[in-house]
Amino acid sequence: MGKLASDIFDILDLGGRIFKNREVLRYSYIPDTLPHREREIMNIASILITSLEGHTPSNIMIYGMTGTGKTVVSKLLMKALQEKSEMMDSKVQKSFFNVDSTFLGDDIAAAFSTLSIVLDFDEIYGNELARILHKPVKCIYINCQQMDTQYRVMTQIANRLAPLKEEDRLPVSGLPIDEVHCRVLEKFDSSNSLIIIFMDEIDRLIYKSGDDILYTLTRINEELQKSKVSIIGISNNLRFLDYLDSRVRSSLGAEELIFDPYNANQLRDILTHRAEEAFYSEAIDHDVISYCAAIAAQENGDARKALDLLRVSAELAERDHSPRLSVIYVKQAQKKIEMDRVTQVVRTLPLQTKIVLYSILQQKIGGRIKTTTKEVVETYSFYASKMDLTVLGRRQVVNLMNELDKLGLIQTKVISFGRHGRTTVVEANVPGTEIINNLHNGILSKLKGIKPRMLYTTTF
């Protein structure tokens, strides 16, 4: 036929008329300006700026629902602060060799003006002495969802503080916690710097391991000689501080800031701003952005969702070889995102949890839309033994069901039958046949075609 393999890419390439730069729409991307967060940025910056003068900034708590820009604002500030500090370091070193203060002054003024987001550095930085005394600022970002124990957080902070040689790194386990504490202190002090720790999803930390770690961190400055530590906590739970010891609470919540959800107009601005960089200007219908903004505004003003929606719609349009991105694709994207989320979550479930979900879904497609703990436990035991697994007890199955509930895959509700006791009514939230087929094609292939003997005792 005379066809070359590379022709395949010619066909695929036809789609590429929409995206100019798709990275811009990922939430890992940190733009230079963040519309409708100027005030918040200024607030935090005005607190953090004391670090450049060699003082320890107050701890800050940042609250806000998902997609309100907490993380991206923090990362932007982190980047800016780090750059600024490094810039000043080199200037300070220079100043020992160069006594010409007018030169120095101009140079620093120039350096400051490059930080576009924060106001008048020059004015705040009038004091030359402060510059000489200045300590390097080191920012560390920790996501407490991944690092959710005291041990892990401490070792992570220490390991990230400086690019260390392999043998200097703290081990991921094995040491007593007070030993870790001592070594972290040493590392902090030997870095001789102002350490600002951004702790994202900080509330996760205490749900799992209590407030020990926060207690330690908020009081660590008392033990440090040369270095100082500030903490920026980020949480989407406004009542997070209530769970803490009062001393930790007052220290950590020295400054508090709430990020309000974006409204539809603000979301539209954000999307417009990103879309200019992400798309070719003629490739997108005028109502697409408003539509995405409106949907995300309904979902608690979640900018993350809005960006996702825009990116996925554009990807669908490209895959369809459409020259333009129109609202039809946004509607498709909405469905796709939801289904992707579900399959992704299901795929990463531990095996035993998968079987619990599988049991609930089997009940569902067997016509049992609502079921009870007892029935789930029975069906689960049946399937687990077919899989030659250890069969978990009731207590543990209930725990797993609660996890599934938290993930939004099922809905549970405790109801009472009065004299006849009480139980949890379970209902699957996801399409049964599709997920079951997925599971059959994966790790649960053994269970294909096997039906349990189901005795329905409870009626609703």
Next chain:
DNA sequence: CATCCACAGGAACTTGGGGGCA
């Protein structure tokens, strides 16, 4: 209105696997 069912869910304990250190 007290009773009582049948389970929810918290707490303490166990087990087994990760590892460090002398």
Next chain:
DNA sequence: TGCCCCCAAGTTCCTGTGGATG
């Protein structure tokens, strides 16, 4: 090699409880 530590997952035990029912 033996002993220590941390941690996750699971078990056992037990107290708490919503509301139909006698």
